[in-house]
Amino acid sequence: MIVPFGHVLILAGILFLMGMFCAVTRRNLIMIVLGIEIMLNAASIVFIGAALRWHHLEGQVFVVFILAVAATEVSVGLALIVYAYLRTGSFDPGTYNLLK
Amino acid sequence: MTIYSIIFYILALLILVSTGLAITRRNLVHAVIYLVFSFFGSALLFYLFGAPLLAVLEVIIYAGAIMILFLFIIMMVKVETSEERMFPLNQWLPAAVIGLLYLAIGALLVSSAPGKDIPLEMALTHPKEFGQYLFQRHWLSIEIVSLLLLIALIGALHLGRRKREEKIEEKP
Numbered sequence: 001m002i003v004p005f006g007h008v009l010i011l012a013g014i015l016f017l018m019g020m021f022c023a024v025t026r027r028n029l030i031m032i033v034l035g036i037e038i039m040l041n042a043a044s045i046v047f048i049g050a051a052l053r054w055h056h057l058e059g060q061v062f063v064v065f066i067l068a069v070a071a072t073e074v075s076v077g078l079a080l081i082v083y084a085y086l087r088t089g090s091f092d093p094g095t096y097n098l099l100k
Numbered sequence: 101m102t103i104y105s106i107i108f109y110i111l112a113l114l115i116l117v118s119t120g121l122a123i124t125r126r127n128l129v130h131a132v133i134y135l136v137f138s139f140f141g142s143a144l145l146f147y148l149f150g151a152p153l154l155a156v157l158e159v160i161i162y163a164g165a166i167m168i169l170f171l172f173i174i175m176m177v178k179v180e181t182s183e184e185r186m187f188p189l190n191q192w193l194p195a196a197v198i199g200l201l202y203l204a205i206g207a208l209l210v211s212s213a214p215g216k217d218i219p220l221e222m223a224l225t226h227p228k229e230f231g232q233y234l235f236q237r238h239w240l241s242i243e244i245v246s247l248l249l250l251i252a253l254i255g256a257l258h259l260g261r262r263k264r265e266e267k268i269e270e271k272p
Contacts, residue, residue: 002104002148006216011112013206015119017199022123024195030128030174034135037166038119041142044158052149052220057233060151060225064234067161068245072252074166078173079259085177 008049015042029081029091033074040070104222107148115141128174132167139163149220153227 019038022031044063051059081091088096115138122134139162146155210216235242 002102002220002222003108004217004219006210006213007108007112008220009210009213009216010207011115013203013210014116017202018116018119018123020202021195021199024198025191026123027191028128030170031123031131034131034170035123037162038123038135038138041139041162044154045142045145048146048149048151048154049220051151052223053215053218055221055223057225057230060154060230061234061238063151063154064157065241065245067157068249071161071166072248074169075252075256076259078169079256082173082177083259 002052005049005053009046012042012046012049015045027092027094029084029093032093033077033081036073036077037070040066104148108145111141111145111148114138115145129171132170132174136163136167139167150223150225151230153225153230 016039019035019042021035022038023035026032026035044066047059047062047066049059051057084096085091088098090096118134118137118141122131122138125131125134139158143155143158143163146152146158
């Protein structure tokens with residue numbers, strides 16, 4: 001045996017909380033996207049733990065889709081961040097107050 | 101307490117410490133490097149949970165591709181790191197309240213959930229079995245995800261192209 005399933009849930013919950021904290025409190029667009037990555041990673045840990053808990057492969061299959069969605073989100077998100085930086089010269093989302 | 105549970109706790113500590121260091125760094129390059137360590141720890145955790153293919157994919161895609169993309173962006177544009185105040189109070193307070201609520205409810209749910217004490221048994225998913233399962237049972241989802249990746253590629257190209265056109269328009 002490895003550990004009870006609850007410990008995996010606690011680990012992933014703390015990790016998700018850290019990612020949420022990073023996404024909410026940092027004032028830098030790159031750190032916000034990093035926080036979203038941490039949250040997605042916490043979700044994958046829960047899925048793989050659940051796959052082992054119920055001895056079913058669906059959880060592992062879902063992690064593949066999470067990986068694909070994370071790659072998509074990062075590529076489009078970083079392209080948008082670079083575009084916003086070139087237009088405003090800043091990474092702080094608080095300075096994006098122009099409608100032009 | 102078996103050797104596997106000791107490995108699990110060491111990995112959990114490593115992941116939590118490196119993620120905590122990553123989200124509090126002022127220097128973005130340091131944050132990304134700490135996060136690479138965190139993702140390596142997650143990959144080892146996946147291996148411990150019997151998913152070797154996903155462990156390899158985690159290292160290749162998360163620690164390899166995504167984090168290097170972040171490094172490229174950070175090095176491509178000049179980032180002002182010292183100006184940012186670490187945790188502004190007006191954002192810190194709601195985040196702390198929401199986080200404490202989330203922590204309390206989560207702890208309550210985990211401690212009262214049925215089956216939380218069921219120990220995880222060691223198991224191993226052979227990559228060949230996993231691939232066959234994935235492509236036999238979920239071939240439509242794989243197609244949809246590949247379409248999503250194509251759309252992301254086109255979207256990123258479009259965003260990169262439009263800004264150059266605008267620059268040319270602005271110059272004369």
